[in-house]
Amino acid sequence: MEDKKIISDKSESKNSKVKEVFPLVIIVAITLTIGGIMFWAKLTPEQTITNFNAMSDTSLKNDLRVLKTPTAGDNSFVYAINQVAARGLDIAQNDTTVKQIIGGQKGRALTIAAVQPAVLQDNKNGKVSYSPVGQIIITSNWQYVDGKFYSNPANFNALGNKTGESHQHIWNVFIDLDRRTVTGITEEPERVMKETLEPNFVFTGMNMFMPDTVKVKPGSVLTWFNNSNLPHNIVGIYKKSASGTEIPVDSGIIQPNESWRYNFNDNGIFEYSCTIHSTDGMKGTIIVS
Numbered sequence: 146m147e148d149k150k151i152i153s154d155k156s157e158s159k160n161s162k163v164k165e166v167f168p169l170v171i172i173v174a175i176t177l178t179i180g181g182i183m184f185w186a187k188l189t190p191e192q193t194i195t196n197f198n199a200m201s202d203t204s205l206k207n208d209l210r211v212l213k214t215p216t217a218g219d220n221s222f223v224y225a226i227n228q229v230a231a232r233g234l235d236i237a238q239n240d241t242t243v244k245q246i247i248g249g250q251k252g253r254a255l256t257i258a259a260v261q262p263a264v265l266q267d268n269k270n271g272k273v274s275y276s277p278v279g280q281i282i283i284t285s286n287w288q289y290v291d292g293k294f295y296s297n298p299a300n301f302n303a304l305g306n307k308t309g310e311s312h313q314h315i316w317n318v319f320i321d322l323d324r325r326t327v328t329g330i331t332e333e334p335e336r337v338m339k340e341t342l343e344p345n346f347v348f349t350g351m352n353m354f355m356p357d358t359v360k361v362k363p364g365s366v367l368t369w370f371n372n373s374n375l376p377h378n379i380v381g382i383y384k385k386s387a388s389g390t391e392i393p394v395d396s397g398i399i400q401p402n403e404s405w406r407y408n409f410n411d412n413g414i415f416e417y418s419c420t421i422h423s424t425d426g427m428k429g430t431i432i433v434s
């Protein structure tokens with residue numbers, strides 16, 4: 146008797162399920178029909194995009210605007226991917242909340258990157274267009290060694306067995322370029338990387354190098370170890386002080402748990418960054434003296 150009841154319950158629920166699903170079937174059918182028409186008329190967003198060529202893809206290097214590099218007493222780096230993105234930067238920097246965020250980062254390495262909008266060019270008529278939505282990424286990076294704020298580069302040997310702590314705080318600022326206002330600010334949870342430091346060993350985390358700035362003796366072989374779950378790279382220029390030669394250095398992609406080594410044989414300075422995470426200010430300096 147009980148068995149029978151269960152069976153009849155099941156079939157009843159099956160019927161009501163069909164009734165529930167029926168409007169959904171109609172919606173899916175309509176969507177597919179409209180989608181088909183759009184596809185035939187080449188109106189889907191994907192197809193519209195293929196008519197455009199992101200100028201930033203082809204001329205990013207030429208069009209990238211570095212607006213400020215770090216100076217003594219003001220460790221901020223400001224850049225925009227293009228002239229239109231730079232407009233968003235002006236608007237953001239006049240916003241009260243943005244001013245408060247920037248003002249609160251004194252002594253820390255600040256990266257302000259205007260990353261949107263990308264400028265688009267129509268392949269057919271050459272017309273240039275862009276979205277009115279601008280985006281600025283503000284990243285603040287700072288480190289501690291044995292609990293003390295790390296601001297002056299130390300000799301690598303002096304850092305051995307000390308506790309290194311690297312902090313990163315990121316804000317995303319969205320801007321309406323037409324109305325010239327900030328429309329929203331989101332804040333990402335602070336990232337912290339804590340490791341026991343070893344001489345000539347640079348932790349390559351997400352998305353920061355630790356220690357970020359450090360002194361070594363000529364002839365030192367440094368190892369960058371990727372202790373994060375993302376790929377990174379080491380790209381920069383090794384400027385040798387005696388000869389004045391500038392050597393381009395590129396590690397290629399370093400996968401998680403892999404490492405890369407480089408021999409600093411002459412006095413000089415090596416300034417580098419991870420090109421994948423440059424908007425997060427993922428950069429470092431090696432002083433060879």
Ligand SMILES: [Cu+2]
Pocket residue numbers: 352376377378419420421422427
């Ligand atoms: Cu990286």
